[in-house]
Amino acid sequence: MSIPFQLNGRPVSFDGPEDTPLLWVVREHFGLTGSKFGCGIGMCGACTMHVDGAASRTCVLAVGNVRGRAIRTIEGVAAEADNAVRKAWNDLDVPQCGYCQSGMIMTATAMLADTPSPTDQDIDRWMTNLCRCATYVRIRQAIHAAARSLKS
Incomplete structure (x- = not known):
């Protein structure tokens, strides 16, 4: 099932398992590698992105939970x-x-x-x-x- 969301101001969608961590979708599917994998349990913050403006640890956030939401990565800030x-x-x-x-x-x-x-x-x-x-x-x-x- 397709999961639509905004990524750095543009509409995108991901066709894959809804329980895939957002970090991996952004890094592997969309090629935005500025957000890093650190601990894998949401403790270190290397994976932090904004979800509707809120800082969120994306190594533990399933992509299915961001359906229709606005995601901003470090690449969005760098722009x-x-x-x-x-x-x-x-x-x-x-x-x-x-x-x-x-x-x-x-x-x-x-x-x-x-x-x-x-x-x-x-x-x-x-x-x-x-x-x-x-x-x-x-x-x-x-x-x-x-x-x-x-x-x-």
Whole structure:
């Protein structure tokens, strides 16, 4: 059965098992490999995409659950020349190895849409993604910089 949804603003559909994780559909069927596989149990956040604007761990989200919904990947964010989070990430040289960064950016972007002036406590509550390189201090600085940029 065909599963229609929006992917980075364009209508798509997937013909396959409804229980296939969205991460694999996006990576393997649509060729968008920016979102990464990390843990496979929804804990690390490397697979984070937006589902109707909400940050979602897609390694545990069945494609059947996104029927008719809007999915945005890191490639969708990268296409936005003026994305404040991506710009802050680059300006503050946040990534070290970079593996987790697409998920971090997706979570931070969703957080700032919901909480435009986050406190450190807000950032701690939202940013549950894991970074093996421990760039958390730079991530926090970049989120605050992006929030300031969005206000001006």
